Structure formats: structure tokens, C-alpha cells
Amino acid sequence: MFSGPEIAETLTDLGVTHVVWLPDSELGKWEQDLESSPLHLVRVCREGEAWPLAAGLQVAGAFPVVMMQTTGLFESGDALRNVLFDLRVPLFSIIGARNWLNDNSRDSAKRFAQPILDAWNLDYQLIAEPADKPGLATHYLACRQSAIPGVVVLAEGVG
Amino acid sequence: MPGRSSANSSRRHMPVEPALQMLAAERRDDQVIVTNQMSARLWLRMSDHPLDFNYNPSTMSGAVPFGLGLALAQPNRDVIVLSGEGSLLMSLGCLVTVVDSGAANITIVLLDNGMYEVTGGQKTPASGSSVDFAGLARAAGFPTVAHYRELDDWRDHAAELLAGRGPRLVWLEVGPAPDGVLTELGRPVAEQLQRLRSALAGPTDVCPKR
Secondary structure, eight states, rough: OOOHHHHHHHHTTTTOOEEEEETTTTTTGHHHHTSSSSSSSEEOOOOHHHHHHHHHHTTTOOEEEEEEHHHHHHHTHHHIIIIIISOOOOOOEEEETTTOTTTTTOOOHHHHHHHHHHTOOOOOOEESSSSHHHHHHHHHHHHHHTOEEEEEEOOOOOO | OTOOOOTTTTTTOBBBBHHHHHHHOOOOTTTTEEHHHHHHHHHHTOOOOOEEEEEEEEOTHHHHHHHHHHHHTTTTSSSEEEEHHHHHHHHTHHHHHHHHOOSOOOOOOEEESSSSTTTTTBBOTTTTTTOOOHHHHHHHOOSSEEEESSHHHHHHHHHHHHHHSSSEEEEEEEEOOOOTTTOOOSOOHHHHHHHHHHHHSSSSGGOOOO
């Protein structure tokens, strides 16, 4: 959907300072461009680290974005719950949705993606085709202005 | 909590309260202290500083990543994170994350009491073994690592250690918290965060890319 230069430029223009990530095969294509941009790329070993790490960044004045696959979202649910709903730190995240575009997929990661996003009461914007791409910036700015957590779900094919 | 004691009571250890008082005495006024679980309750007895964050309610294993985020956003400010070994065991990979991040301004003080204290003193998977937390930290790439069982040793080396090259990990084998500590909750987390944000605000907000 987004090329590496596109995502790096979009996030930089939005004032994002750090990308805290554990990439999948789609998001991972952006690595070089994120690294060569003004953004700080922070790698975590497990997605549960990403939410409190980003919270620390944001509390200390930075503007992080969390980036991971839906499987990582599932894994890191308790950390997300604590940071977004106990600490009430309004983080923004970009979640790659594995197999979202694959109509015939039996991948349970696809099946549970939307129910889990709903269960966590996350305000998410789906980007499923190139025409949706401006929605990333629009949603980011709206969430930041309202100081609420937000998610962009990037629909992926086979992953 | 009646009957609470170290799950491995034969181990040599220092009393936890004076061990933390040592840290409180050495703490500089511009240093951030992040505590959670047991240490968050005990720290309340010895410090009420705007740069304290008693991470409670927390997500287990969240304190080190939270402290790392603070450290990365403000590389000119030292961040000290107090973590139990039960929390660290839940995310040992965070040691690698800390080193990979390049942050040199973070210290992990590992309070190893040999049990999950807040849930009543059950054993951790490390309680009956000889897990070498110092070795794990060294293997992850921490340049400054220390291990103490005796309060006098910790007292003799604390200042030097906290000034050493970061990131640092100090492994303290400690006893259980005094009775009554676990019911102490302190300021509401929203109030703490507001106070911490205000204390952190200023010219050090802007972080140049490493």
C-alpha cells in the first residue's frame, strides 16, 4: 500500500519522532526508508514492550507511533490495556492486518482482527486500497487533536 | 501478608528497605525513578519526588520499556528503573531492546526476592535455580553490571556504579517487603503522570537522532 519513502515522509510530516515496531513481512519493507529518515526506529523483542515504551516516549515529550501486525496486537493486549486505559496515554498505532485482503483465507489472525479491535474499543481507520491512504494522516491528526488513542489498520494480503 | 517469606529462604540476601534507602540517598535531583509492583509501594515510604513514577496499576514487565521510552526521549536525563525479577522474567528480551536502542542513560535495579511477592510469595521459574541475571545482562550487551547480596557491598559501590557507563544493571538479592507495604498505593496514576510530564517538560524535550 504505502511505499517506504511514502510512509517515512508521511510520518515525518505529521511530526512523529519515533516508530516503535516489531514488523511483519509487509511493514518490514519500510525498514531502510524509516532508518534513513529523521524518524528514530526503536526495535522491540516482543510487542508487549512496544506500548509501555511508546508511553514513556510520549510522556517525556516525544511523538511515537507503534507499528506491529495483528498477531502482535493480540499478543500485547494487556500492555495495550494498561497503557491506553489505565495510564490513559493516547498512543497512535499502525497495525498490519494479515490476510485481510485474502477473501479465502482461513487464517484465524484474520478472523479475530476486527473483533479484537472492537473489544479493545479502539478508534480505527481501515486502509484497504490506495484511495484510502490519506486517511492515515487525517486519522492521526484527529486523534492527536482530541488526545485519544487511534489505530490505522493496514489491510494486507497473504502474509 | 501473613506467612509471606522468600520462596527460597536459604538464599543470602539484604533487607529490601535499606537497600532502597541507599538508592534514595544516592539519587540525584534530576534523575527519574520508575518503580512498579512491590518496589512502587516501598518507594513511597522514602521519596515523593516529581520525577518519581510509581507505575501502578502496571502491566507486568512494563516498567523497563516505560523507563526506556523516557530515556530515549530525554537522552540527557538519567532514568533508573526498579524491577522485580518476576517482572523481568516475563520479558527478558527487554534487556536486548535496551542495548539495541543505544540508550546509555538507563539503569535497571533488579530487586530479586525469589518470588512473586504481590500475589502472595509464590515461586517464579527462577526461584529454585541459579539463574545468573548478571550473566544475562552481560550477554545482552550491558557494559555495567553488578550483583550484590550484602547491604554493605551495595552501599560501598552504589555511587560508583550509578556513574558508570550505561546502560547499567544492578542485581540486588533482597528479602521480602515489610508487612503492610503491599496495601500502600500512593497518588493516583493520572496525578503522577501529570506531575511527571510537568517535571520532564523543558528544553530537553527535543531529542536529536542518534
